[in-house]
Amino acid sequence: xxxxxxxxxxxxxxxxxxxxxxxxxxxxxxxxxxxxxxxxxxxxxxxxxxxxxxxxxxxxxxxxxxxxxxxxxxxxxxxxxxxxxxxxxxxxxxxxxxxxxxxxxxxxxxxxxxxxxxxxxxxxxxxxxxxxxxxxxxxxxxxxxxxxxxxxxxxxxxxxxxxxxxxxxxxxxxxxxxxxxxxxxxxxxxxxxxxxxxxxxxxxxxxxxxxxxxxxxxxxxxxxxxxxxxxxxxxxxxxxxxxxxxxxxxxxxxxxxxxxxxxxxxxxxxxxxxxxxxxxxxxxxxxxxxxxxxxxxxxxxxxxxxxxxxxxxxxxxxxxxxxxxxxxxxxxxxxxxxxxxxxxxxxxxxxxxxxxxxxxxxxxxxxxxxxxxxxxxxxxxxxxxxxxxxxxxxxxxxxxxxxxxxxxxxxxxxxxxxxxxxxxxxxxxxxxxxxxxxxxxxxxxxxxxxxxxxxxxxxxxxxxxxxxxxxxxxxxxxxxxxxxxxxxxxxxxxxxxxxxxxxxxxxxxxxxxxxxxxxxxxxxxxxxxxxxxxxxxxxxxxxxxxxxxxxxxxxxxxxxxxxxxxxxxxxxxxxxxxxxxxxxxxxxxxxxxxxxxxxxxxxxxxxxxxxxxxxxxxxxxxxxx
Amino acid sequence: xxxxxxxxxxxxxxxxxxxxxxxxxxxxxxxxxxxxxxxxxxxxxxxxxxxxxxxxxxxxxxxxxxxxxxxxxxxxxxxxxxxxxxxxxxxxxxxxxxxxxxxxxxxxxxxxxxxxxxxxxxxxxxxxxxxxxxxxxxxxxxxxxxxxxxxxxxxxxxxxxxxxxxxxxxxxxxxxxxxxxxxxxxxxxxxxxxxxxxxxxxxxxxxxxxxxxxxxxxxxxxxxxxxxxxxxxxxxxxxx
Numbered sequence: 001x002x003x004x005x006x007x008x009x010x011x012x013x014x015x016x017x018x019x020x021x022x023x024x025x026x027x028x029x030x031x032x033x034x035x036x037x038x039x040x041x042x043x044x045x046x047x048x049x050x051x052x053x054x055x056x057x058x059x060x061x062x063x064x065x066x067x068x069x070x071x072x073x074x075x076x077x078x079x080x081x082x083x084x085x086x087x088x089x090x091x092x093x094x095x096x097x098x099x100x101x102x103x104x105x106x107x108x109x110x111x112x113x114x115x116x117x118x119x120x121x122x123x124x125x126x127x128x129x130x131x132x133x134x135x136x137x138x139x140x141x142x143x144x145x146x147x148x149x150x151x152x153x154x155x156x157x158x159x160x161x162x163x164x165x166x167x168x169x170x171x172x173x174x175x176x177x178x179x180x181x182x183x184x185x186x187x188x189x190x191x192x193x194x195x196x197x198x199x200x201x202x203x204x205x206x207x208x209x210x211x212x213x214x215x216x217x218x219x220x221x222x223x224x225x226x227x228x229x230x231x232x233x234x235x236x237x238x239x240x241x242x243x244x245x246x247x248x249x250x251x252x253x254x255x256x257x258x259x260x261x262x263x264x265x266x267x268x269x270x271x272x273x274x275x276x277x278x279x280x281x282x283x284x285x286x287x288x289x290x291x292x293x294x295x296x297x298x299x300x301x302x303x304x305x306x307x308x309x310x311x312x313x314x315x316x317x318x319x320x321x322x323x324x325x326x327x328x329x330x331x332x333x334x335x336x337x338x339x340x341x342x343x344x345x346x347x348x349x350x351x352x353x354x355x356x357x358x359x360x361x362x363x364x365x366x367x368x369x370x371x372x373x374x375x376x377x378x379x380x381x382x383x384x385x386x387x388x389x390x391x392x393x394x395x396x397x398x399x400x401x402x403x404x405x406x407x408x409x410x411x412x413x414x415x416x417x418x419x420x421x422x423x424x425x426x427x428x429x430x431x432x433x434x435x436x437x438x439x440x441x442x443x444x445x446x447x448x449x450x451x452x453x454x455x456x457x458x459x460x461x462x463x464x465x466x467x468x469x470x471x472x473x474x475x476x477x478x479x480x481x482x483x484x485x486x487x488x489x490x491x492x493x494x495x496x497x498x499x500x501x502x503x504x505x506x507x508x509x510x511x512x513x514x515x516x517x518x519x520x521x522x523x524x525x526x527x528x529x530x531x532x533x534x535x536x537x538x539x540x541x542x543x544x545x546x547x548x549x550x551x552x553x554x555x556x557x558x559x560x561x562x563x564x565x566x567x568x569x570x571x572x573x574x575x576x577x578x579x580x581x582x583x584x585x586x587x588x589x590x591x592x593x594x595x596x597x598x599x600x601x602x603x604x605x606x607x608x609x610x611x612x613x614x615x616x617x618x619x620x621x622x623x624x625x
Numbered sequence: 626x627x628x629x630x631x632x633x634x635x636x637x638x639x640x641x642x643x644x645x646x647x648x649x650x651x652x653x654x655x656x657x658x659x660x661x662x663x664x665x666x667x668x669x670x671x672x673x674x675x676x677x678x679x680x681x682x683x684x685x686x687x688x689x690x691x692x693x694x695x696x697x698x699x700x701x702x703x704x705x706x707x708x709x710x711x712x713x714x715x716x717x718x719x720x721x722x723x724x725x726x727x728x729x730x731x732x733x734x735x736x737x738x739x740x741x742x743x744x745x746x747x748x749x750x751x752x753x754x755x756x757x758x759x760x761x762x763x764x765x766x767x768x769x770x771x772x773x774x775x776x777x778x779x780x781x782x783x784x785x786x787x788x789x790x791x792x793x794x795x796x797x798x799x800x801x802x803x804x805x806x807x808x809x810x811x812x813x814x815x816x817x818x819x820x821x822x823x824x825x826x827x828x829x830x831x832x833x834x835x836x837x838x839x840x841x842x843x844x845x846x847x848x849x850x851x852x853x854x855x856x857x858x859x860x861x862x863x864x865x
Contacts, residue, residue, distance in 0.1 A: 009828045011823045044840075
């Protein structure tokens, strides 16, 4: 018989459970059975729930009213309103209750007794994970959404997984005719020219047409004469979409794939791009075909729709950020190509660097730009003028395409951020050796540094220099930690309010400033402590766990918190996009679902706990006045 | 003369009558379960008592003409309502359902055919009530229909302590000088900030009055230890 709510003799309790996470996932029969096991308890305003009613009792649900939890030292733990849960963390404890519960208003409580909850947990993995007692575990189960395994996800799988491992390889002195024969034999459209393990160049079938047949070249001549030298390559761990991006950027049709130092195959354009209907791939393809800022600007809406689709399909937030970063990179690089085309050859070698979220591969739809230029040498005024115009072309171009100008002016258009390598080195030295307030702002942005375009070795030397300054620099870590800990996550949410640590109720909270940034900063500090060169937050946390700076468990729960916070953030950005409003990072608890509120609260706790641990570990107390 | 110095103690009197009835051999075999436990003394702490919140759905208001359609009940102990102790059953008596009651209660002859027989139902009620204080909202209906079901006169003696949430609320209201009031269960609950109950079934109603009872106990005793005596006095008189 189909079971419906109408048949429940306890419709009130049944309905309440039906909209209370995680019981809304139970079947109607299970929910009705659960309703029949509830204990109901009443507290008048000011009443305290005695410890023996909490210890080992089970799970309490606030039906109506509100209660306040306080730690044993009387500091506020949380305020809970209708629909909020408590007590499960004390379920297995016997001696001492970790908090007290006092009614702020007349309150009706439902209790699911311990034995009933245990049985439910045994029978339902989703309920079990939810009440595991650890916030991280709870978040982990919330994140087990269906990951889209469509085309979008395909483009995020590593190149190594899909690349054809058959490779045509010849030595540089091989004749063109024999090289062509090798391509036929291996059924490949290109051949790698190698000397031992070193890749010298690539010859494609198109090269054979263009450079051999069309010009009547002698096919007995060595293949090295017609090859494309120092070809662009890709690591087998890189996502497919990056291969697409590289092909577009450099206008090549094949990419040798390397696994460490060995050739693992060749990616070809045909299969990857032309037939793709994936928006992001299509968009990147289009970006590199546009020849003016005006034309690029037309793609802005497409970029938004890529973001909307990715959020909608429930792709992992990490992957969304990767896609959005690749798109931002493509816009930047294409603008740089166009700038060079317009302005002519640059007067010296340079590297275009990105900082902040773009460096961390954490771009989203509303990211602004942080960038700079590393010059290979000291320049005169006329030469400087070239880079001023280049920077303006690119930064204002990016702004036209929807990447807002950095409000703090951390951009290549700022003469201070368009300087020779040794000047950059001086900056970092002063930031790291004398980290004053201003320096801390800069260092937080520029410690996340990635090469994007131009001469990569400039950036490599810069990064190496910086890591010398930061290596085993305990004082610097203490200062970074103390600076980050000036901001705390909210304690939780209470009805339509955000509950601050001092007990104050605020109407909004800033998900970037009060949650996400804190995670990013902690990851940065931990990675520095591990002397790791990782730039993205996930990589940093993993490297910190590998170096045993943080536990694997802690790493895991921080990653879960990161993903969940980004999920909430992205879904609200998507809503803003659809409404056509400007997305800011201020969230109103009243507009969040109960599910989001509960899990954000878990995320906040994880951050707060990690902040506390960092404070101890890096002796950050009292470092900053 | 003696009455002037002796306070009116209905619970003590009820216990005296119970003992006398038992000793006099005036209790029938069927009624025995209700007579076996002593009536608690007025100073018994509420937390030491077993309480049963009870509700009947009936086909009308006249115990002689109408009948009980269903019964719902749930136990309260240590000021906690335990839904695991809840019970609900229909009385199998399809001929007694009239159209009006069916509309109000959503009980139709079909649902009643699944019910227990009259004797079974009364037996279960006795078993659940034995040794417990009974909480109802507007106890006249339940008292009247129970007496009728047990085959004793409407003014006959039963050693059952009824606590009436309607009277308890009235005892608080007259405190505040407000006599013109809506004493329906749903209205009082609304006033107390308790959640609205959606359904009209005797189990949901027994829980609804049980919850209201928890609230009233806290309001009546504030921070003092709740005892039975004052509650029973208020329940009888509707006054503080």
